[in-house]
Amino acid sequence: MKHISSRDNAQFKRLKGLAEDARSRRAEAATLIDGEHLLEAALESDWPLSRLLLQEGMENSPVVRSALAALGKRGLSPEVLVLAPALFKALSPVVTPTGILAEIPLHGPRRETDSTDDVLVLAGVQDAGNLGTLLRTAAAAGCRQAWLDRQCAQAWSPKAMRAGMGAQFRLVIEEGCDLVQRLANCDRQVLATSLADDSVSLYALDLRVPSVWVFGSEGQGVPTDLLALASRKVTIQMPGMIESLNVGAAAAVCLFEQVRQRI
Known part of the structure; x- marks a missing residue:
């Protein structure tokens, strides 16, 4: 010592x-x-x-x-x-x-990925605690990959690591991604949370197939160029008098609805 x-x-x-x-x-x-x-x-x-x-x-x-x-x-x-x-x-x-x-x-054991993996996509999530929580939720729900754009907080910062509670060791995380390119060439359904008029209720979707879930920052939501590439825009029905959910809460609702449908 x-x-x-x-x-x-x-x-x-x-x-x-x-x-x-x-x-x-x-x-x-x-x-x-x-x-x-x-x-x-x-x-x-x-x-x-x-x-x-x-x-x-x-x-x-x-x-x-x-x-x-x-x-x-x-x-x-x-x-x-x-x-x-x-x-x-x-x-x-x-x-x-x-x-x-x-x-x-930062680089651990090599882990294989394929087109059957569910993917968490984050655009502009700048709070390290939120980012770590999102990774933890995704890992718990069975996602195997995470794609983060250049505006996201670093997934390996001590704060994000602490919030992730080990999720970083379970996911294949790619940082600094060109998400437009990734989503344009994606062979899975791309689902993006949005309050747009043409959004579909989360509970009306078939989530039994591999999915790529796109979530944006607290203030801005999913960028418009990524929304344009979504197979479906998704909304979470909220009967209470609240405009929107925290991104971590929204991701948890969506990902565990997917888990529920697959049980």
């Missing part, structure tokens, strides 16, 4: 970049995950682990002993860094740090 107590330490500065800056994460092709749950999710998905970061005083805690034992069973022996409490808190995305972080590469 290596101890770090200075903010001027080169490794700490690098880790601070991964914690705070999307450009650093892209340049390094790495990110940080927080807590035992995400560490377990990464290991269960056979995701590589570059190094383990511990808050000083956590070296012999049951959580850390369990994590190191799990890594050992998989033949993994990542570098372990022990940081002074103030430095660890500067890296953690939560108010009350768990005492354990890990650095992982």
Whole structure:
């Protein structure tokens, strides 16, 4: 174990970049995950682990002993860094740090995709928490792919990772996609949520076939160029006096209606 107590330490500065800056994460092709749950999710998905970061005083805690034992069973022996409490808190995305972080590469095991996969498509979802929640919902509903445009928050930011609760390890995520090109050449039905007059009720659709679901930002909704490529525009009937749903809630309703029809 290596101890770090200075903010001027080169490794700490690098880790601070991964914690705070999307450009650093892209340049390094790495990110940080927080807590035992995400560490377990990464290991269960056979995701590589570059190094383990511990808050000083956590070296012999049951959580850390369990994590190191799990890594050992998989033949993994990542570098372990022990940081002074103030430095660890500067890296953690939560108010009350768990005492354990890990650095992982952005690219894990290769996963095959095909034309029978359901796909989550996100356009302009800039809030990392919302984005992580959407990925979590999609993974829970059985989607296998996610296509994100350049205006979306980074799927691998610590905040999005925490909201995703391991979904990033279950999905094949493609960022910076040209969604117009993707949807124009799509061989599955493309469904986009919209309040347009020609939208069809979600509950009138046949969702038993592979589907590509398009959701937009909270304020703007699905862009018009993507709406034009939709097989169907979809609306969720709301008898209450509310104009629209949060994008995360709308996605959950749509995706789990699909699950219900397939049971």
